[in-house]
Amino acid sequence: AEWLRIEESSRHQIGPEQAQSPRSPMTYGRLATMETPVLMLTGGADLLSPPAMMKLVAEHIPGCRFEIVPEAGHAAFWEQPEVWNRLVLDFIGEHKA
Numbered sequence: 385a386e387w388l389r390i391e392e393s394s395r396h397q398i399g400p401e402q403a404q405s406p407r408s409p410m411t412y413g414r415l416a417t418m419e420t421p422v423l424m425l426t427g428g429a430d431l432l433s434p435p436a437m438m439k440l441v442a443e444h445i446p447g448c449r450f451e452i453v454p455e456a457g458h459a460a461f462w463e464q465p466e467v468w469n470r471l472v473l474d475f476i477g478e479h480k481a
Contacts, residue, residue: 388457415444422448426455426467449475453480 408414422445426438435452442450451471453460461468 392472413443415441418445418448421475421479423472424448424450425460425471427458427460427463428452428454429456430458430460432458442451474479 394396422442424438424445426433426435428435430438439450442448442461453464453467453471454469
C-alpha cells in the first residue's frame with residue numbers, strides 16, 4: 385500500500401535532544417496534572433505510535449481530545465492534510481481566548 389511506502393520513507397532516528405529526560409520522565413501522574421487543552425492526533429495505521437497506545441496516553445490527560453486520522457500512518461499531517469487541518473482548526477476554534 386502507498387501509506388506503507390510513505391511510512392517507511394518518513395522514519396528517522398531519535399537524537400538525544402528528543403529523548404525524555406531521565407530526571408523528569410513523562411508519567412501518567414504527570415499527564416494527569418496537565419491544564420493546557422490537548423489535541424492528540426494519530427494515524428489509523430501509525431506503526432510508531434499505534435492508536436491503542438496513544439489512546440491510553442490520552443486517557444490520562446484531563447479533557448484531552450483524541451482523534452484517529454483514517455488511512456494514515458505516522459505522518460498523518462502529510463498523508464491526510466485536509467482531515468488533519470480540519471481537526472486542528474476545529475480544536476483551535478474551541479479554545480479561542
